[in-house]
Amino acid sequence: MIASPLSRAIVVVLTWGACMASQAEAQAATSLPEGVTPAMVTEGAGIFKGAGICFACHGPDGKGGVGPNLTDGTWLHSKGSYAEIVQQVTTGVPAKESKSGIVMPPKGGSTISEAQVKAVAAYVWTLSHPATK
Numbered sequence: 532m533i534a535s536p537l538s539r540a541i542v543v544v545l546t547w548g549a550c551m552a553s554q555a556e557a558q559a560a561t562s563l564p565e566g567v568t569p570a571m572v573t574e575g576a577g578i579f580k581g582a583g584i585c586f587a588c589h590g591p592d593g594k595g596g597v598g599p600n601l602t603d604g605t606w607l608h609s610k611g612s613y614a615e616i617v618q619q620v621t622t623g624v625p626a627k628e629s630k631s632g633i634v635m636p637p638k639g640g641s642t643i644s645e646a647q648v649k650a651v652a653a654y655v656w657t658l659s660h661p662a663t664k
């Protein structure tokens with residue numbers, strides 16, 4: 532059978548509709564990102580306010596200070612996925628990429644381990660996904 536332009540258009544619309552529906556589902560999902568456990572989130576909260584020194588620039592609740600608000604779902608440097616937050620915390624924000632002119636050193640200048648970076652990133656992710664907390 533030769534697909535007519537009309538049937539092809541219908542296929543396109545149906546495919547698009549399915550995509551939008553699955554995106555809405557993903558947004559409504561209350562599950563943590565893959566590889567993240569509730570224990571990591573709890574540990575990350577302690578790192579944020581402790582060894583990671585994140586609180587010094589992002590505020591004790593992550594609502595911002597010298598560094599941007601991490602709770603509002605608005606991201607200056609990524610789309611705010613868990614993987615991107617891990618990457619961001621690892622590398623920090625160098626001067627040439629900083630929007631405010633203020634630099635974030637790698638790991639905020641702290642000496643936290645890779646596992647601690649993943650935990651603090653998990654906590655940061657939950658700040659803008661309150662349903663998962």
Ligand code: HEC
Nearest residue numbers: 583584585588598606607608624629630631633635638639
């Ligand atoms: C010395 C201050 C400072 C410390 C400490 C610091 N940050 Fe930052 N952070 C910043 C600044 C400044 C920016 C954004 C720079 C800009 O204006 O582009 C930033 C950006 C970020 C971003 C990207 C935000 C976005 O909107 O895309 C994340 C995520 C982040 N920081 C997490 C952390 C975490 C987690 C820690 C602790 C391990 C931490 N920061 C420690 C200053 C800091």
